[in-house]
Amino acid sequence: MPNLELAKTIDTPAIHFDHESGKLGIEGESYPENAMEFYRPVLESLVTFAENGEIPLQVDFKMLYFNSSSSKCLLDIFDILEEYAASDKDVTVNWYYQEDDEDIKESGEDFAEDLNLTFNLIAYS
């Protein structure tokens, strides 16, 4: 299965997607020149996983900052997760935020509100 491994840059997050273990991690800052282009491989990889996968999926977000165009792309990711969950698969989202970062916490809450997924908001120091 095609795993995905993108190193962190100053304006894009690190992305690890291991199809064998069903774990996707997105961590860092996101304000790329073209967010849709940057996230396309992630969406494609998720679609491939969802088409073939039978196993639970765990997605860990540890965002420090993301701009409004990245926010739309994260919503696209959540749409695929929700579809996978709707086909009776186990999906867990862990949304990490620094304990003093109200913005990231709030944006996690805003995503969680409209999603039919197990969505854990987790503070770290």
Added chain:
Amino acid sequence: MLLRQLFENYHTLDNQKILMFYKGAVSQETMVDLGSFLRSSLCGSKKIRNIFSVFIEMSHNIRHHSLERDQNQVGVGLFMIQQTPEFYTLSSGNPVPKERVAEIREKLEHLRSLDKEGLRKLYKERRRSGEDRTTKGAGLGLIEMAKKSDHPLDFEFFDCDPQTTLFRLTVKVSKGE
């Protein structure tokens, strides 16, 4: 004459407590560099996350929507951050086609009428509807700035010529306690 003017500008920047002033093309690289500069020069501020976020959205607007383009088609505009006792004031300016003025004004007036909860709701709706996708995200960026602002968005249009208007947008971020 030009040198004299430079000195005057120097004093204006000084007197007005202008922390950064940039006029030029806002490429991705320029935005990343200026953003890093802002973060390092304001690293003690409680509101650096809000300031950074407003800066990124303003830069994005200039890059995609300014009528003035450099030789690589990157949008040209100005960005300024000023310090007052209570606020950091961030402003952007760039030329826009006159026929877009009514639409921009309408969007901004609507945002000015909403409270934080209303802005949060509108942001979610717009993100979901995806109506701005074709225009490279304008709209959502304005809502994001309004969310981060501690004062209603302030804006102004100055006519340059019959086709062009200069659009100035100002966001005030309170320094906090």
